[in-house]
Amino acid sequence: MKKILSVLLASVLIFTTVSCLAGCSGGTENKGEVNVYNWGDYVARGEDGLMDVIDEFEKETGIKVNYTTYETNEELYNMLAQSNVSYDVVVPSEYMISKLIKENMLLELNYDNIPNYNNLSDRFKKLSCDPESKYTVCYNWGVTAMVYDKTKVKNKPTDWDALWDKDLKGEILMFNNSRDAMAIAMQLCGIDPSKCTKADVDKAAEKLMEQKPLLKKYVMDQVFNEMEGSQSAIAPYYAGDIAMMMEENENLDYCLPASGSNLFYDAMCIPACSKNKENAEAFINFMEKPEIAAENFKYLRYGTPNEKAIDLLDDEYKSSELSFPSDEYLNKCYVFSDLDDDVYAYMQEKFVEIQAN
């Protein structure tokens, strides 16, 4: 018995050493690694018959990708500010980019290493949070819109006030996210959300308080279940996701609010803690290759800033007003490019208060 055991142990030892050696020898063509910290579910990873773009990048360049995800911009910020981990590529939203730039937490990009930057359309080359375009390469953009169930909503909604419609009491959903919810309320109060003050937040909070008795629920991801399963009448959400919901339930329709909405975008940046800057630039460049950006678009349905990628898409996608609202509509939208920290904290506090009372 003992003999068998020792033979077994020895073979295990030999096997592990050999496999380690093999692994190490493979390391000669190793081009290092890149630590990517992205939103959850934000790239095509081989689902729905699409390409796994991360695998594809590893195969093409030999650079190993350590891919991790976050759920909120704040989570990303806290990781960058308070922990010792090193990331090479992060994908924050507009207001978070402004904050990171202000606090010197991003590195300037070397655009010579990112030739695919030229594939982007002009609107998304010089972002409002980075007007001289030193730190960012836009990854995705979109607007907030409304999705409604034609069998439950009698009057076709045209603007945000449909979410305050007393006839739909108990069947309305609302964003469970202070920024988006407050912004809608501010628009209805005639306030420009991108320049809001604490007093404006108070007004918006009052408006949301008025809405609360009419609501079924505050939701984020649950909105898919609710709308696709015909459980609720109307909900505000991100336009790209609304396109997805409409494919699942033919009774759903959308409305781009007449008074405009929030234009948001996420851009790839390199944080100051990066240790593999060139690999990071290679990754960013790869993501802006037209065929890769097109795959990601098919997975997400959020607008891609990549003009060459749009050329590759079917007409059905290209003409979708949800993924690509007209320039005219975009001009009516506002961007949260520079939200003051204090005001944002106040928004969050007020929003929790609304839910708690």
Place this chain on the structure above:
Amino acid sequence: MKSKKLSIPYILWMLVFTMIPIVMIGITAFKDTHGRFSLEPFAKAFGYTGVFMKSLWIALLSTLICLVLAYPLAYLLTRMKKSSQNTVQMILMIPMWMNFLLRIYAWVILLQDNGPLDSALSMLGIHASYIGNTTAVVVGMVYEYLPFMVLPIYTVMSKIDGGLIEAAQDLGSNNAAVFRKVIFPLSIPGVISGITMVFVPSASTFLVSQYLGGTDDIMIGDVIDKIFWTDQGTGSAISLVLMIFIFVFLVLMNLFGDEEAIA
């Protein structure tokens, strides 16, 4: 000496992953958003007293319902044949092989409009909404945490020495008296750990209420999560108060348990 050495890994684990984080929460709770010393977080934390009380109330209610359901079940279990005991125990455990979130999703589908429950009751002419209220939240909690109540009680009960029961019977006790004088007092430690294992997580969870509750069913865990985005101070202060409440509750429970055991 040897036993002390063996406990070193655990002590290290506790120190790094429990004690240090608690101390950090304690420090953060006394800082305002600009990082200066301040009592403001606690002042703000008291603004959420309503949610706090509601969360504790929901947790308490769920714990009591779990106890009422679990105690007889555990008792019956111990009186079954050994093979049936294993089967029933297995049935209790099976749902726990699935992810917590999936189980809650299942409840959403069960309770939603035109879901199985609604369709069945509609045939009888009863129309109502079963999801999006506090009752649904309590039902979800009870479902999630029931095994945590049954198993400790069952384990303690099945360890009760059969000789004690026989002795009581020999001394003229009927079944009710045996239960009252022998089994119940000896099962108290199981009840205590069951209550702890249900009450503590249900007081701080927020998933159940997010999925099954309505606009008014926000729980303290949800408040902590949201506030933490922008204001770690207040988030820590609420967490600290919650921890103190739970700690006091546990101490009280244990005191109560000891007295019972002595009596």
